[in-house]
Amino acid sequence: MAVRNVLKMGDSFLYRKAEPVAAFSTQELDTLVADMFETMASLNGAGLAAPQIGVSKRVVIFGVEANPRYPNADPVPTTVLVNPRWTPIGEDMEEGWEGCLSVPGLRGMVNRYRNLRYQGFDQNGQSIDRTVSGFHARVVQHECDHLDGILYPMRLKDIRLLGYEEALFPNL
Numbered sequence: 249m250a251v252r253n254v255l256k257m258g259d260s261f262l263y264r265k266a267e268p269v270a271a272f273s274t275q276e277l278d279t280l281v282a283d284m285f286e287t288m289a290s291l292n293g294a295g296l297a298a299p300q301i302g303v304s305k306r307v308v309i310f311g312v313e314a315n316p317r318y319p320n321a322d323p324v325p326t327t328v329l330v331n332p333r334w335t336p337i338g339e340d341m342e343e344g345w346e347g348c349l350s351v352p353g354l355r356g357m358v359n360r361y362r363n364l365r366y367q368g369f370d371q372n373g374q375s376i377d378r379t380v381s382g383f384h385a386r387v388v389q390h391e392c393d394h395l396d397g398i399l400y401p402m403r404l405k406d407i408r409l410l411g412y413e414e415a416l417f418p419n420l
Contacts, residue, residue, distance in 0.1 A: 249279075252287045254301060257350050262394070263397040264397050267305060269369075273373060281307065281328050284309045294321070296309050296391070307330050308332060318383075321383045328371050329368045329370075330369045334389065340361070343358065354412060355413050357409035358404065364379070364385045365379045366388050
C-alpha cells in the first residue's frame with residue numbers, strides 16, 4: 249500500500265471520463281484499491297475516485313465513521329464501488345456543503361438528489377445494489393462525478409457559496 253499524490257483542480261486529467269474496469273480480482277485492482285484507501289485515510293477523506301490519483305478507471309471508494317472533516321455526518325459504510333451507476337429516487341433535492349481532496353481547503357454549497365439507488369461491483373466482481381439517502385447519497389454522487397470529469401465547483405449555482413473552510417467554519 250502507498251499514499252498516492254492527489255491531483256488538484258486545474259489538472260486536465262481530472263476532467264476526463266474514466267474507463268470501465270474490465271477484470272476483477274486482479275493484483276492491479278487490489279493494489280489500486282489498497283492505495284486509494286491509504287490515500288483517503290491519510291487526508292481524512294470521506295471518499296476518493298481513481299481519477300483523483302491519476303488512474304483512468306471507474307473505481308470509487310468511500311466510508312465515514314468519525315471524520316473530523318465531517319463531524320456531523322451520518323455514518324457511511326466503507327465501500328469499494330467499481331463501474332458504478334446510480335439513479336435518483338424521486339425529485340427531492342437538498343443543498344449541502346461539500347469538500348474535495350482535489351479542491352483542498354475549500355467548501356461549496358451543492359444541490360444533490362436526496363435519495364438514490366446505486367449499483368456496481370466490489371473489487372472481486374460481487375454485485376452491489378443499495379438504496380440510500382442523505383449524506384450517503386451525496387457522497388456517492390460526488391465520487392461518481394469524478395468518473396465523468398466533474399468536480400463539485402462545476403455544480404455550484406452561485407460562486408458566493410464557495411469559500412475557504414476556515415472562513416466558512418471557523419470552529420471546525
